[in-house]
Amino acid sequence: MQVELRHLRVICAIADAGSLSRAANAVGVSQPAITAQLQRVEGALNGQIFRRSRLGVTPTPFGQFVLARARSILLAVDELVSGAGAYDSRTDVARIGGYVTPVLSGLVTRLFRLPDLSVTVHTEYSPRLLLDLLASRRLDAATLVDYPGNELPAPPSVGMRLIATEPVFVLMSSEHPLAGREEVDLADLAGDDWVISPPDGVGWPECVYSACRQAGFTPRVPHSTTEQAMIRQLVAAGHAISPCQATVQDGPGIVVRPLAGTPLRLRHLVAWRRDGPLAGRAEELAEFAAQAHREAIADRPHYAAWMARHGAPSLGG
Template sequence: MQVELRHLRALCAIADAGSVSRAAATLGVSQPALAAQLHRIEAALGGQVFRRGRLGVTPTPFGRFVLNRARSALMTVDELLTGPADGTDGVRIGGYATPVLSGLLHRLFELPGSRITVQTEYSPRLLLDLLVSRRLDVATLVDYPGHELPVMPGIGTQLIAVEPVFVALPAGHRFAGCDEVVLADLAGEDWLVTPPDGAGWPECFYSACQEAGFTPRVRHMMTERDMIRTLVGEGRAVAPCQATWRAGPDIMMRPLAGPPLWMRHLLAWRHGGPLADRIGELRAFAEEAYRDAIADSPAYARWHHTRVMEG
């Protein structure tokens, strides 16, 4: 037997009801039919999902594993099948976890009567697709030189900020005390980079390294910020990072010398969406949030002040 979505829903219904008979009533089938189906599902999965008792059923350790995966799979499928937003659930805002998104949300949640649903995704291109499919109303996006996000029908965008890419170094690194670091001087380092995001990262970083005359030796690839801090802080690697990234006492953030590798922060929205007539206000919120992020990053604040004075 091949396990299908309806079988996963049956397992979840049994777990939620605590008994096969109560789950059968919920699903509109007979208790013997559901019990027989459960036996076939367990045989297909190769293990007992529920422990039967006088008062009902409880998941086995294997069953808890199965149910966790089943609920996750059903949630993903239900999300795919959900129709476009109709505005009844409030405003849907998405983005990657940047200071622009967090600062914008903080300001929006403070507004009276705000009804906001938040969805974070790692891929800017996926967020753009969610806007196009009307599953999001507003999103904060990023893109990179030579990999600018495409212009999409029905979607408006405004530039919030252009941010340089910094490098995170262990506090004891030989270049940690420098005002800026030449990328080519890091050619012999072990690198940690975040995975491809479908919008040009880390391809633009690899291109910058090639232009500097070397291919980076990427030892680690991850998104978990605590693990990144640990590996860099322990001297296991150096890492390209956002200038607004909050590092830690064992890490020094340093700008790259010369024309910096950069990323753009964008605000995007659906034309005709619930916030389309308030984009000016949202842009002001996002820009204010980004200024606060600069102030919270001493290394970036110094770099930014120098550039403003030179400009």
Template sequence: MQLELRHLRVICAIADAGSLSRAATTIGVSQPALTAQLQRVEGTLGGQLFRRGRLGVTPTPFGQFMLTRARSILLAVDELITGTGAHESRPDVARIGGYVTPMLSGLLSRLFKVLDMPITVHTEYSPRLLLDLLASRRLDAATLVDYPGNELPVVPSVGMHLVATEPVFVLLSSSHPLAEEEEVRLADLADDDWVISPPDGVGWPECVYSACRDAGFSPRVPHSMTEQAMIRQLVAGGHAVAPCQATVQDGPGVVVRPLAGTPLWLRHLVAWRRSGPLADRARELTEFAAEAHHEAIGERPHYTAWLARNGGVTTPR
């Protein structure tokens, strides 16, 4: 049997009802038919989803695993089916998206103070996806990143402003032999394992591999993930090094160091939908984003020290 969306809805309905009989009534089928369908789904998935008892059914650990993913899939599909989402008919709602950076959090803290409308927040790893969400009217404004030479495309319905161009640094274990250096040569990391986040649709991590090739090596990358806490844990344990935003903070077991010669750069942008509720506040969005980014720099000694050594240079040479 091929798993379909209706099967995921059945799984969720059973979990919500807490019994096969109540779920059957909700769905509008007989209990024997629902039981048979559940058995086919379990056979397809290769595991038992629910434990049956006198008081009803409860998810097994495998069932809870599947339910989490089923609900996520159904939510995403429902958003696609409803097009622009539940807030399209409410122009008084500001839908803010972003690639997770201190600039996004700082922008949001300012917007919550000044906007006289509700705000919803949606983050994504891919800046290209965020741009598509703006163009398709699913977001009203967003913070984005891209890379010199791999800039995001121009979209007529979306306004965009460059807030800052900054270097990409490297995250090291505090016990790494180079942790005490003021700057680290990329070539000196050739023998390290790397943890690098997966492609984001606008040139990452291709720009990292290109810079490493220019430095004379191909990085050994046994780890790929986006979860920052896990990346920091791997690095702190001495299991890998990782490229990182310059505004990443030092922390227990890890240090942030600039790369000598600055072979990698990142651009921070703010974007808005030209026909959206924030279009007339584009200048304010840009100013708030710039303030938030500047504030983050001031809280990162490794970044302010780099700026001082480089005469405040914020563009690739």
């Protein structure tokens, strides 16, 4: 048997009701029918989801694992269905999206200060997904990143402005043999283990692999995660190094070092729907994003030092 959304809704209904009889009443079927459905789902998943007693049912540890994922799946599907074709025509609500960067956080902080605008925030890892959410009217504006040679194409319904092109640095343990250098040659990192976040749909981490190949090696990547806390933990413990945005903060046990010759760059962009509530404030939106980026640079000594040697990053006008 293939597990379907209706099966996930049944097991969530059972968990919420606390008994098979109450769940059967809630979903409008007989108790034998809901019991049979539960047994089929447990058989398909090869594990017991609930413990039965005269007081009702409680999830097993495996059941808790299943329920957490079932609820996440159902929430995502419900959001997808309810959002399809949805368009809020109000001009005082702005739905802002982006990957978590200082540009996004600084932009949102400034938008919240506007007295005539309400803001909601939605984060995603993939810039291409964010662009699709803009095009499908599920977001009104977003901060994006892409990479020279892999530029995001803006659909006709979306306006886009380049905020800055900046270097990609490397995050390493403060105990790393190269941590004391002002800049690190990429070729000197050939013997390290790397932690690299998975593909984002617009050229990452392909650009990292390409730069490493040009430096004469293929990086050894035993770790892959988008979770910044895990990346920092692996790096601080000396288990890996990681490419990172230049605006990443260093911290206890961690240093951020520029790569000599700047073999990797990324672009920060801001985009908006041309028929959205921020269309008439595109210049203000771009300026807010640029201010947020400049503020992040000023707060990162390693980036400020790099700029003193190489000049300011290329900024979008």
